[in-house]
Amino acid sequence: MANKDQLYQYNNQQRWKVFLFLFAALIAAASLFYTNYLVKSLSRSERTKAEVWAMSTRSIVTMPDVDDQFISFVYAVRDSLSIPAIITDDKENIIFWRGLDPTKTNIKEHKDSAESQKLEYDPVYFEKQLAAMKRNHPPIALHLETGEKWSVYYMDSDALRQLRIFPYLQLSLIAIFLVIAYTVFNAIKKSEQNLVWVGMAKEAAHQLGTPISSLMGWLELVRAKFDAEDDSILNEMERDVKRLEIVADRFSKIGSVPTLTNHVVYQVVQDFVQYFRIRTSEKITFEILGDKTVEAKLNVQLFDWIIENLLKNAVNAIESEGKITINIVDNIAKEEIFIDISDTGKGIPKSNFDSIFQPGFTTRKRGWGLGLSLTKRMVDYHQGQIFVKESELGKGTTFRIILKSNLRYEPTQV
Template identity: 40%
Template sequence: GSGSIVYTNRLVDRLKEGEEEKIELWAKAVEFSGSALADESSLTFITNNIITPANTLPVILVDSATQQILLSRNVVDSLSTLDEREEQLLQTLQKMKKENEPFPITVRNASDGSISDIQYVYFRNSYILRQLRSYPYIQLTVIAVFAIIAYLAFSYSRTSEQNRVWVGMAKETAHQLGTPLSSLMAWLEYIRSMPEMQGRSELIEELDKDVERLERITSRFSNIGSVPVLKDEPVYVVVKNCLDYLRPRLSSKVVMEVESSFEELNAKMNKPLFEWVIENIVKNGVDAMSGIGSIKVTIGQESANEVFVDISDDGKGIPKSKVKNVFRPGFTTKKRGWGLGLALAKRIIENYHQGRIFVKSSQVDVGTTFRIILRP
């Protein structure tokens, strides 16, 4: 790209020098044709071989004393009105003064050869030369546009492939879980009907919870593997129920609370998937606190088009250098972590709910706050 610009600029400079030499020769020819030394044969030669052939560039001849335009060539449109031609002449003259230094023409008296006037030849470079100067930049722009289009197409293709992998894995997982789950549910009903199990209600209840848990997981993977249906759900109720479900399954030293001044606030969501996001973030917070601390969920509405859910913990926090990577698949600070929880949460919120999820704030040894934004 830079080589093309350098080469073109050198070529333009050479062509410009040639045009300047042509204008200078034209100016000298005009000067000579007005002198007393020019005879008829010389005037004919100069007119036919110098003045007329060089009359292809935009040229304006100006009197130095009065600044009056004496002559112009290839400047104005012959079909324009007189006022339009005068305005165009003045505008072009200003451009010529900025672009090139003029060539002087000395006018002498025929009687004694003394200088009677000085005139200046102003000129512009040819249209082709001006276009040639901008050509490499246009060329680079076109190349850049094609490169951007190719990059976007490649990114879209890669993203589509990742989406297909996610969906395929989710569908296969739901399918693999579905078959043994159906058998477990049948066995649970059989065990429940056995006479010797009538006094073992606590065992049946625990088995029920485990089967319900597997049903929940299967439903989540099934929703990821298909187009999820979004419904108006009360955000406070969904979050509270999710925390109530998690509370007995987490450390007893973790305190969880929900705070909202809008208990009737609704948002478009797929309930099983949204609960999965809350569960992932809460469990990450509990791990960051080593099982001791508090989780606070704040629900609110900053505008008519946004409902936010802030999930805060008082764990060890995230260093600033790692904040931008927390949603990247494979990123984890756990020794045995897969690094998929937050990546999955980001996909659920942004791809399926058309919302946003990000780290609102984080300080080392103070805690972290994640913010989820949904459409009401």
Template identity: 40%
Template sequence: MIQAWLNWRNGLVIMATAIVIAVIFYSQYLSHKLEADERKKVDAWVEAQKAILTSNDGTTLALAAKISLENTDIPIIETNERDSITGNYLNLDSTRAAQSANYLPNMVARFRKLHPPIVVVLKEQPLQANKYYYGRSFLQQQLRYYPIVFLLIIALFTTLAFLFMKTSYQSTQNQLWAGMAKETAHQLGTPVSSLQGWVAVLKEDENSLPFALEIEKDVNRLQLVTDRFGKIGSTPQLEQKDITEQIGNMLDYMKKRAGNHVVFSYSHPSHPVFATVSAPLFDWVIENLLKNALDAMEGKGFIELKLQEQGQKIWIDVTDTGKGIPQQNLNKIFQPGFTTRKRGWGLGLTLTRRIIEQYHKGLVFVKWSEPGKGTTFRIILDNPAIAETKKPT
């Protein structure tokens, strides 16, 4: 359990989390340290103001004036003992103070929440005193926001790195599966060609003709599979086809191999529905979905195909009454190699998505699935008839 959890991805996450936490704590430490230093500066400035108000010594006044002028970044507002603003303030926007009567009172209220005021008593009886409210310097404000900016930069960098790795992984994956498909087509090509030759020889013998015709059907099927694999990884030739007929032909083919305990239903518009497809690859998609449906039902149940036009799109739904797909597997079923069967490579749905989304610019997804009740896959393609009517004349 521990060994499975301790991998390089989790290690990177732990390291990144530790760095972020360290940066946050260190920036908070610096902020508190700077805040203490600024408090000392404000105390010195207030003492200088007190000296200016009460001292008659020239040297003291000169030193106090120098200390007062050295504060160029910490905002300070002076009020009397009743918190009425005297008009003496430092490092604030004088233009806004002149134009808005609420600017200085609002700043006093804000500073009061940050720090308690520094009080200078000028006279005991009756009480006369000045209060000095102060805020944060620009440097301290930057330091307090630094962790947030840092986290945003880390998040942006992590997102970009993740997207790059994901794209790179998908590209490598696509190249791998395309290469395997092409190599499979290449390896099948020679024996299929040889079988076609032997079928031609068998046809010359009248006694072997019935067997030759049946063998020829299987050889043609192998040739079709070879052609399909050969088209993976290359740009297929797309043309407008009546997919009502295409789906019907594939459904008839699967019916003969499904057994008597599977009931098929096919609903579609009464008129031909055209789509721009590669006929061999589109047939492969329908065949994959029907095979998945048959496997899910284990030879017994109901399969419904529904073809409908929805505005600029064509919807093709394949519904079965099989065992359904668990929620935790819905995001995995299109991944290469994922399968719940004891046999199989887990490539059927992967190639189905590649054919529909990359070659035909459509969509394929699980519309609905419930364990024990069944599953519906939906294919969405562009409707060329609607697209043609929308072209400008």
């Protein structure tokens, strides 16, 4: 029941994450939709203003004899336009403009010309502005009574351009804030969880100390009473009690900095397998292959725990009869050691390759789903990696541990 409840809680947390992500996506979509609506409304308004400006400019040019008061009104309407605009004739010659850089346009007097004044402009600047306006909006066509056709080009106002990019800027800032908040929240949560784990582990080690000491004493009394110094059964019992001492010592060291020293990997693995195999079904065989000389910096007690958890998982996966193979490979080119632990068990679905290392995840009817989570953490203490190298349903699984072989290790708190 315990593991089912934990699996339910884990799945429930995943659903909440998906729900929150969808809710955030909905807010983002609503924000973009509303901003797009405002942009379209403002764009229509600016086009109307551009049309009014164009018509007022045409009125000034084509109706020179109108009443001065009306002309003043038309000028006021024309000058009210605040967006950049250009009017060209049917030969793409620029006739009028509005809202452009005044340093690029001027009026000069020409004494040697029939005209007293002439409007001049920077051709390169106007060419770029006209090209930008053509890309920005389709032109407004003006048909004159003379048969000429003018084209009015205009550009979005600064307010409209800023409004177009504002939602993306806003959502980016919100996303950055949420990522930072999520990271900080996770860090605080993990820190609190670590404190709970450390407290529980040290208390478990303390509680185990007294009965383990008593068991050692009782074994000595049994040997003395029955004169059984070399009894094989009592010797194995003593090995198990010493194993309990090692387990208690592991828990007592959680929260402290583990000491890593050079060890021959093959020898450490072989010592543990010899202890483990006689406590496993005779139908399961063990084989250790690979380099027998390569060394790595290890904390033997923690590394034994890694191998123990992986072997127990392999035994549970085999269920009845099968084989467990441990292959140690020295990858000299990358200064790494590969430790592949393979079994002939039932295999793992690919969809669970990453999930199996998460706390509380288990496919067994009984269990807490903590073994592989602790294993990954202890591999991290050795500054290594662990992952499912390959697995096939009904044929078996291979876990790979990667350790550095020739690097100096910085101590990490357990």
